[in-house]
Amino acid sequence: DRIPSKGFAVDSAEGHFHPYEFTRHAIGDNDILIETMYAGICHSDLHAAWDEHQSHGIAGIYPMVPGHEIAGRVVKVGKNVTNFKVGDYAGVGCMVNSCGHCTFCEMDKEQFCENGTTFTYNSIDRYHDNEPAMGGYSNNIVVSEAFAIKIPENADMKRVAPLLCAGVTTWSPIHFSKVKKGDNVAVAGYGGLGHMAVQYLVALGADVTIFDITEEKRADAFRMGAKRYVNVNNAEDMKGHNNSFDFIISTIPANYSPLVYARMLKYGKGEMAIVGLPETATVNVADLALGGAANRKIYGSLIGGIKETQEMIDYSVAHHIYPEVEIINAEAAEIDKAYRNVQDGKVKFRYVIDMSTLK
Ligand code: NDP
Ligand code: ZN
Structure with a gap:
């Protein structure tokens, strides 16, 4: 029936x-x-x-x-x-x-x-x-x-x-990229997904920088354990991050330049997971080589499997991460x-x- x-x-x-x-x-x-x-x-x-x-x-x-x-x-x-x-x-x-x-x-x-x-x-x-x-x-x-x-x-x-x-979509690439204690990491887009990423990364002992477009969430960022909060619309704030992160997760749902973040990855080592799904946000592939992002790894990530979803739920509830x-x-x-x-x-x-x- x-x-x-x-x-x-x-x-x-x-x-x-x-x-x-x-x-x-x-x-x-x-x-x-x-x-x-x-x-x-x-x-x-x-x-x-x-x-x-x-x-x-x-x-x-x-x-x-x-x-x-x-x-x-x-x-x-x-x-x-x-x-x-x-x-x-x-x-x-x-x-x-x-x-x-x-x-x-x-x-x-x-x-x-x-x-x-x-x-x-x-x-x-x-x-x-x-x-x-x-x-x-x-x-x-x-x-x-x-x-x-x-x-x-x-x-x-x-x-x-x-x-x-939001939990498993951020949990999955954090583990795929094997982020560990002491890593210098960033979360671009501090919303539903982003604030889960911040909590998982802080719990792992990583050093977290948040990138968002508003001043309204600066205090929340520090309360959740982030070390730095960058307002993307502030040009001074955006300086000095190139070649510095082991891992970046981008949850940005609107148009932006992924290359800006790719350049911030550590040469030869850094990995960027893209989970945000804006209708249009493009990378000129030649810019990866010519635009300051050579030898960085960028990948997309889609939710997570059922097994890892169960692992994420069990971990989150046990660690009071919500x-x-x-x-x-x-x-x-x-x-x-x-x-x-x-x-x-x-x-x-x-x-x-x-x-x-x-x-
Ligand atoms: P939210 O709207 O809750 O969060 C998005 C955040 O990004 C907001 O804080 C927003 O700022 C911020 N933001 C917007 N533009 C910029 C920018 N140019 N630079 C930096 N930050 C910016 O969305 P969700 O977290 O729910 O989802 C995020 C994206 O992830 C969506 O595109 C969604 O479809 C996708 N998604 C992908 C999945 C996957 O499996 N790959 C699964 C689930 C979602 P503000 O709040 O100030 O507007
Ligand atoms: Zn969703």
Whole structure:
């Protein structure tokens, strides 16, 4: 039997959120039904809802129910489920299915499944009759237990949801680049993702510099343990960083020059992970050689696999590393307002929708 669900959708890139009722696929033998308690608002939700990935060959699928930072409680389990029982806390991040047997699935990198990852929304679910997947701004979700994350009983549920995307997206490259104690590192873009990166890097014992475009977050930066805060719009502040960082993570969601940061990497050693997904931000490849960034390594990074998402959740809860959140009610107008504020840089640091307030 299909599962009735209700939440919020947009109907076009210009649309506003409105209440939306729909159904989800039935609970298969390996699936669980999660009642959503909290859903985070990621900047990726704005890019998707506003159809800003056309230049990357990704078109918005409408009506769209965004949301890939989902935390809730298990209310039903399929008969072959072994990892979850009714009453457990569970989370869902950016993906809900993959083939399970290709090279990347075997490597626990389901986000690169050669046969097609089903993302949590704005994605065609090839494992369920090609219906469009619907995300977390809704009162429930049905997901294979293989794609559900166990949230420890002692987790702070109000704050845990953003870890499912912002947490793992920053955790993954920090570990891919093997950042260690004493490294000189930088975080460009100090928002939802950026403030998670800062916390993981500080916890590792790295020396953290933050780059952002506002003065409003300078005090927050030091409170979170950063050593330096650079206002990118201040030319004096921007001087003297070239050839100095072992690792940089860029979460910038708007147009910028990645080359500026590539030059800041240590010669022969530094690595830059790009996770921000602006519609247009380009590097002239010849500039990598000629523009002062030769022999630095730059790579893109996409969320993280299910295994590392579980590792990140367990670590974060055990070390009390959480996002700083502003909780909003589950109302269409509130979500619209939150989107404007994220776009305008007016959130510290992540909006989370309290789905229990859904009317
Ligand atoms: P936020 O809007 O919360 O944070 C972005 C931050 O970047 C803000 O603090 C913003 O400043 C700052 N910023 C904007 N322009 C600049 C600039 N030119 N230089 C320095 N800082 C700047 O977004 P999220 O953290 O939620 O997401 C960031 C990006 O990461 C998005 O593009 C999102 O789609 C992408 N993403 C990628 C994933 C992946 O797997 N690769 C997964 C999840 C998200 P201010 O607040 O002042 O506006
Ligand atoms: Zn996200």
